[in-house]
Amino acid sequence: MWKRRTSRRTLLRCLLLACTMLAAGMLTGCQQALFIDGEQRSQYGRYQEQHGDYRPETEEGPFGIERPALRRRLRPLGTQ
Secondary structure (H helix, E strand, C coil), X not given: CHHHHHHHHHHHHHHHHHHHHHHHHHHHCCCCCCCCCCCCCCHHHHHHHHCCXXXXXXXXXXXXXXXXXXXXXXXXXXXX
């Protein structure tokens, strides 16, 4: 009987601690965006922009929905 009571107590304490940590993590969250829109994320992107070979990250699809411009970005350099 004694072991059963202590195991329930420790289980409740662990559950309370987990809920408290989860609530604290959800309340604090991220303060700023990790990447700012329009800012180049790498040296390679800055190099391309300076040399006039800038390729946009997204393009408008056939139904007006934005989608990643993968074909344009993965095309070999020097081809238009």
